[in-house]
Amino acid sequence: MRQNPQYGARLRPVDLARAHGLSTQAVRNYEAAGILPGAERTPHGYRTYTPLHAQALRAFLALVPGHGHQTATSIMQSINRGTTQDALRLIDESHAQLLEDRRTLQAVEGALRDLGPVPQERGDTFVGPLASRLGIRPATLRTWERAGLVHPRRDPQTGYRVYSAADVRDALLVRQLRRGGYLLEQIAPLIVQVRSAGGVAPLESMLRDWHARLSARGRAMLTGAAALDAYLGCRRDDADRGRAE
Incomplete structure (x- = not known):
């Protein structure tokens, strides 16, 4: 059989x-x-x-x-x-x-949208004025620096932190994402992407790819x-x- x-x-x-x-x-x-x-x-x-x-x-x-x-x-x-x-x-x-990843993507898109273009200010920004602009304490900026989210250089004479326009952009983006409830370790990979892309605008292709990967x-x-x-x-x-x- x-x-x-x-x-x-x-x-x-x-x-x-x-x-x-x-x-x-x-x-x-x-x-x-x-x-x-x-x-x-x-x-x-x-x-x-x-x-x-x-x-x-x-x-x-x-x-x-x-x-x-x-x-x-x-x-x-x-x-x-x-x-x-x-x-x-x-x-x-x-x-x-997967749902949490979709929400993270939405928060990132919202943060980038709210961020807008970074004004090309003349000169550099110091910790006090930048903290005042962001509505945070200078100690918060130093915490972000220790987490690798901002990389100000040091004035060789005074030792003060000096923030370039790119540093201001990163700080603004971190502030938006922190308002959305995201942890510093969750924000760090995005900041790396922003730096490697040379700014926010080139990230549009990354976001489209992110959408495609989630789908x-x-x-x-x-x-x-x-x-x-x-x-x-x-x-x-x-x-x-x-x-x-």
Whole structure:
């Protein structure tokens, strides 16, 4: 009697590997990591897989683009341990992080929009006048300097901090983001981007790319959810058949 090709087929590691462009060692590693259910063994000790394993591999590979390798691994491990609720919590956390990233992007866009062009003032600005302009204490500017958000130079004669127009731009941007509730460590990467771009205007392409990456991540999460749902369905069907037998 021929085995049902959907439920009874036996697959070699190479069969799973070739179907997904992987090495057989990668398939074995995924099994060892708990991403795939444990394989059965032949009397000679060779691994044999089933379509359930193939579906698990498809689910994992579909989850990685949206959730990252580490979270996708934890999701599959939880499901294969039978703790599906833990897997669903991890998925919820990924979606919450995506929403937070979207809000961060909106805050950055708002800060840049409110910032406007930096006036090209003649001469440099010292800590007192700049702090007064920003509505903050001089000590706050020094805190931002220690965090790497502003880089004033020192007057060689007096040792006073001297802020250039670019420094003023960075300080204005930090103030806007701080008003939005963002921490200094969250602001630092953006300031690096502003400096490397040579100002705010060139960041428009970066923001468009940021939007595109968030959208791609959201779509990838949908694709991963569909593949994971299919895997859960296969596990349920497999369990039902086991009880029936």
